[in-house]
Amino acid sequence: MAESQDTSFLLKGRMLTLMVFELHNPNIVQLAMKLREHMAQAPNLFxxxxVVLDLTPLQDGLKVVDFPALVSLLDNHGLTVVGVAGGNEQQRAAAAKARLALFAESTGRGTGEPAKKEPPAAAPEAEAPAPEAKPEPEPVKDMVVRQTVRAGQQVYARGGDLIVEATVNEGAEVVADGDIHVYGPLRGRAMAGARGRGDARIWCQNLDAELVSINGIYRTRDDIDPALLGKPAVIEVLNDKMTIRALG
Structure with missing residues (x-):
């Protein structure tokens, strides 16, 4: 009789949406003041x-980040730091010492001095081979969700638009690399342009969202004009500023 396979645990790769905390000033005292003001607007939202600490704005300088103090500060505001992205070699080493995960650089800039490579030795001339034909990339398909997105659920349309034909409940999260269309009430969180598309938009028939975000620029329900709540609306970013306007 064959022994049953051990299924005590499974290791899987999965795409998850993480909030990014872009750090421009590592001064803990000043950060504490700004965080207190910011979190007072929506104390339970986050x-x-x-969160991932993005050190890209600091990586070209010599500023030292006190990671234990910063992690403790953010934790006091309900934000759990899981790792860092960007930063120079010294900053990333300090983050690793603080037992934070090191994420790959996401902004296209390096994390330190590029490694120097010896120039390749000259090779004898030879007839260049014919280039291989590359397969055509598959077209990105939009995601359509026909049932209610309930509290605690997250739906992510990777690479395309997300169309929700039902309600997005409070506590639910809908995310798309492209646009988001919600044809029922939008009461949860909606994040469009998740991978850097600043021209993405959010369209909804009934705006009552906890949070709307486009390419990292967000607004909470408390910051939305009350005259727009419960109405059809489109949300977009123009000149790095979020605008919300009524439809119809």
Missing amino acids: KNSP
């Missing part, structure tokens, strides 16, 4: 949210 509670227990995992």
Whole structure:
């Protein structure tokens, strides 16, 4: 009789949406003041949210980041730091010492001095081979969700638009690399342009969202004009500023 396979645990790769905390000033005292003001606007909105520290704005300088103090400060505001992205060699080493995960650079800039490579030795001339034919990339398909997105659920349309034909409940999260269309009430969080598309938009028939975000620029319900709540609306970013206007 064959022994049953051990299924105590499984290791899987999965795409998850993480909030990015872009650090421009590592001064803990000043950060504490700004965080207190910012979180007072919506104290429970980001509670227990995992975040990645983006050190890209600091990587070209010599500024030292006190990671234990910074992690403690963010934790006091309900933000759980899971790792860092960007930064120079010294900053990333300090983050690793603080037992933070090191994420790959996401902005296209290096994390330190590029490695120097010896020039390749000259090779004898030879007839260049014919280039291989590359397969045509598959077209990106938009995602359509026909059922209610309930509290605690997250739906992510990677590479395309997301179309929700039902309600997005409070506590639910809909994310897309492209546009988001919600044909029922939007009461949860909607994040369009998740991978850097600043021209993405959010369209909804009934705006009552906890949070709307486009390419990292966001607005909470408390910051939305009350005259727009409950109405059809389109959300977009123009000149790095979010605008929300009524439809119809």
